[in-house]
Amino acid sequence: MTHLPILKWLRRNLVVIGGLATLAYLILPNVVVMVFSFNKPNGRFNYSWTRFSTDAWKDPCGVADMCGSLSLSLQIAFWATIGATVLGTMIAFALVRYRFRARGAINSLIFLPMAMPEVVMAASLLTLFLNMGAQLGFWTILIAHIMFCLSFVVTAVKARVMSMDPRLEEAARDLYAGPAQTFLRVTLPIASPGIAAGALLAFALSFDDFIITNFNAGSTVTFPMFVWGSAQRGTPVQINVIGTAMFIVAVVVVTAGQFIANRRKNSAKA
Amino acid sequence: MTDSTAGGDVRLTGISKTYGSFTAVHPLELTVPQGSFFALLGASGCGKTTTLRMIAGLEEPTTGTVFLGDKDVTDLPPYKRPVNTVFQSYALFPHLNVTENIAFGLRRRGIKSVKKQVDDMLELVQLGDFAQRKPHQLSGGQQQRVAVARALINHPQVLLLDEPLGALDLKLRRQMQLELKRIQTEVGITFVHVTHDQEEAMTMADTVAVMSGGRVEQLGAPAELYENPKTTFVANFLGTSNLIEAEVVEKSGEDVVVTAGGAKLRLPGGRCSAATSSGGKLLVGVRPEKISLAHRDDEGAVADGRNRVTGRIVDSSFIGVSTQYLVDSPAGSGLSVYEQNIERDTRLVPGAEVVLHWNPAHTFGLDAAQAKDAGVEKVEDAA
Numbered sequence: 145m146t147h148l149p150i151l152k153w154l155r156r157n158l159v160v161i162g163g164l165a166t167l168a169y170l171i172l173p174n175v176v177v178m179v180f181s182f183n184k185p186n187g188r189f190n191y192s193w194t195r196f197s198t199d200a201w202k203d204p205c206g207v208a209d210m211c212g213s214l215s216l217s218l219q220i221a222f223w224a225t226i227g228a229t230v231l232g233t234m235i236a237f238a239l240v241r242y243r244f245r246a247r248g249a250i251n252s253l254i255f256l257p258m259a260m261p262e263v264v265m266a267a268s269l270l271t272l273f274l275n276m277g278a279q280l281g282f283w284t285i286l287i288a289h290i291m292f293c294l295s296f297v298v299t300a301v302k303a304r305v306m307s308m309d310p311r312l313e314e315a316a317r318d319l320y321a322g323p324a325q326t327f328l329r330v331t332l333p334i335a336s337p338g339i340a341a342g343a344l345l346a347f348a349l350s351f352d353d354f355i356i357t358n359f360n361a362g363s364t365v366t367f368p369m370f371v372w373g374s375a376q377r378g379t380p381v382q383i384n385v386i387g388t389a390m391f392i393v394a395v396v397v398v399t400a401g402q403f404i405a406n407r408r409k410n411s412a413k414a
Numbered sequence: 415m416t417d418s419t420a421g422g423d424v425r426l427t428g429i430s431k432t433y434g435s436f437t438a439v440h441p442l443e444l445t446v447p448q449g450s451f452f453a454l455l456g457a458s459g460c461g462k463t464t465t466l467r468m469i470a471g472l473e474e475p476t477t478g479t480v481f482l483g484d485k486d487v488t489d490l491p492p493y494k495r496p497v498n499t500v501f502q503s504y505a506l507f508p509h510l511n512v513t514e515n516i517a518f519g520l521r522r523r524g525i526k527s528v529k530k531q532v533d534d535m536l537e538l539v540q541l542g543d544f545a546q547r548k549p550h551q552l553s554g555g556q557q558q559r560v561a562v563a564r565a566l567i568n569h570p571q572v573l574l575l576d577e578p579l580g581a582l583d584l585k586l587r588r589q590m591q592l593e594l595k596r597i598q599t600e601v602g603i604t605f606v607h608v609t610h611d612q613e614e615a616m617t618m619a620d621t622v623a624v625m626s627g628g629r630v631e632q633l634g635a636p637a638e639l640y641e642n643p644k645t646t647f648v649a650n651f652l653g654t655s656n657l658i659e660a661e662v663v664e665k666s667g668e669d670v671v672v673t674a675g676g677a678k679l680r681l682p683g684g685r686c687s688a689a690t691s692s693g694g695k696l697l698v699g700v701r702p703e704k705i706s707l708a709h710r711d712d713e714g715a716v717a718d719g720r721n722r723v724t725g726r727i728v729d730s731s732f733i734g735v736s737t738q739y740l741v742d743s744p745a746g747s748g749l750s751v752y753e754q755n756i757e758r759d760t761r762l763v764p765g766a767e768v769v770l771h772w773n774p775a776h777t778f779g780l781d782a783a784q785a786k787d788a789g790v791e792k793v794e795d796a797a
Contacts (some may be wrong), residue, residue, distance in 0.1 A: 298486075314472050315505040317492045317562065319519035333509045 181384035188378025200381035232297025280362025297342035304338025422448030422572030429478030453619035498565035651789035686779035
């Protein structure tokens with residue numbers, strides 16, 4: 145009789161407990177990275193807790209070449225996002241709105257980069273670049289990144305465009321909006337959540353890509369390549385600092401987005 | 415109707431639309447007088463929406479010309495035509511609130527101060543308290559009124575309505591019918607209304623064009639169409655008709671005399687839309703509410719000069735204001751009779767032998783070469 149209330153409570157809160165456990169499973173690695181960014185390890189490896197220190201946070205660029213590779217990765221991610229989002233949005237609109245020859249083939253080919261093993265794609269891209277006599281570096285990395293980000297952007301935008309009522313654009317044209325106005329005032333604002341989702345995905349994918357980048361980078365070193373390289377000789381605490389900073393930026397961006405969306409909803413209700 | 419400044423009519427001349435080998439609209443001549451409430455009525459796929467979209471400029475006609483007043487607008491894109499549309503699913507912009515939806519047309523034409531006009535429109539459609547809401551926060555009826563306001567604020571020469579009430583439930587639909595009619599009278603703009611609901615067309619419109627298979631079957635005032643259908647499609651699509659296959663016997667004066675199943679029937683020659691040479695076939699039509707029902711025992715009491723047909727009741731359903739009977743007779747099976755429930759004759763039950771009688775003036779004649787059941791509402795179409 146005494147254990148019954150506990151069982152009852154468990155049963156009632158099973159979903160919450162399960163949810164919290166899953167959340168902990170997801171967040172724990174980030175917490176570890178965060179905690180170890182305040183470590184002061186003995187020796188070169190940051191794998192066991194020694195004592196609390198803010199040294200690494202005070203001097204995040206204290207490790208040779210790390211901030212250079214970080215800046216390069218951010219630049220590549222930025223341009224890859226722009227390129228993939230612009231191209232991907234156009235492809236998505238073309239695939240949904242127009243009927244043309246080979247549309248079905250293109251529709252499935254777009255998914256290929258998502259489905260193909262990355263290492264295969266990396267090797268074949270390298271073969272291609274070498275045969276073309278291209279110099280490996282920033283540009284070959286950027287071209288490769290735009291290529292594999294494209295399929296994610298197309299998928300995200302396509303879903304949004306497909307659910308869009310084509311009558312909305314007809315209504316805009318009926319209400320004195322020319323083709324450019326219709327696109328800017330109606331089509332783009334309505335498709336923008338899909339485009340934003342695609343762009344965010346592209347940025348994240350490009351920023352942390354290792355395999356394809358490693359194959360096609362030549363002597364250029366991006367941030368993931370730097371982390372990989374240094375992990376074999378010793379891991380500086382600064383890597384955790386950068387990781388934590390990226391995590392916080394991402395959380396802030398997402399929270400701000402939610403906050404703005406909620407406020408808009410509430411003000412509309414008032 | 416009040417303001418008939420010449421030149422404001424919508425005129426379609428020889429307009430048609432084909433998609434590949436399919437002809438959606440056959441060459442069509444149509445004039446919608448300025449200020450009138452005009453309905454295009456027909457079942458789905460009859461070409462009514464395509465016709466509307468050609469007036470809006472959303473569909474390019476294969477042949478023919480669209481005139482607004484004296485101006486040929488056939489080659490103008492929709493955003494250059496003084497015409498606005500209320501779409502079937504309203505097509506409100508989901509990212510804009512009610513005010514911005516309504517102001518959309520004004521802003522696109524570069525008008526900066528829209529507040530006063532938007533407020534006036536909100537008042538006209540009685541939505542003043544909802545100005546800041548997003549479309550998804552409104553009910554169906556409210557969305558519909560925003561769609562009307564968004565179109566009307568531009569003072570178009572013609573307002574096109576594409577099944578604007580189709581998504582509403584029956585009660586709200588009745589209410590919006592009256593409201594649309596009120597708005598039309600208030601603003602005096604030409605309304606062209608597309609609908610598949612014959613009752614809606616008849617209640618709202620001054621003139622109805624009944625369309626079928628990409629052609630206009632008949633055009634006229636609602637009462638005219640109902641009383642004098644020229645084709646079986648119109649006779650069946652607008653309300654219910656009893657169509658009896660008959661043979662012409664003779665012409666006597668103004669009237670035509672025919673026989674059907676042994677019964678002699680008369681009808682006014684002026685209400686015959688087909689040739690009436692004796693021996694020819696004719697479809698004789700009469701509306702169910704025009705027919706009176708008498709028990710066979712009372713046959714003697716039926717006045718002389720009335721058309722009469724004998725039969726047996728096979729089914730009766732009590733509706734409240736009326737009772738609807740289904741009668742099989744030698745002249746035709748499944749004849750409908752609607753009797754007002756004034757003095758109910760308890761002998762009129764299924765199986766009873768009866769006499770159907772009606773005033774010959776209420777009879778019309780149609781060409782027997784047509785399909786008798788054209789335009790009969792199928793069960794799955796009934797909303």
